[in-house]
Amino acid sequence: MTGLKKIKSLIEKENVKQVILQFTDINGTLHSLWIPSERFQGVAEKGIHTDGSSVAMVDISESD
Numbered sequence: 001m002t003g004l005k006k007i008k009s010l011i012e013k014e015n016v017k018q019v020i021l022q023f024t025d026i027n028g029t030l031h032s033l034w035i036p037s038e039r040f041q042g043v044a045e046k047g048i049h050t051d052g053s054s055v056a057m058v059d060i061s062e063s064d
Contacts, residue, residue, distance in 0.1 A: 017036070020034055021033045033050065
């Protein structure tokens, strides 16, 4: 069983409702995004796109 399948199985077994994705920016500041557990596999396989201002990486006026 692959790592992704193990995580998906654990999410189902434990009835997890949300998954917290965490990453650091270039300065080492920790950022978090919450996604519904139903989206986990798609996000893990294809990634997730987010606006820089949504995670405080750029000012809203500089955002795309």
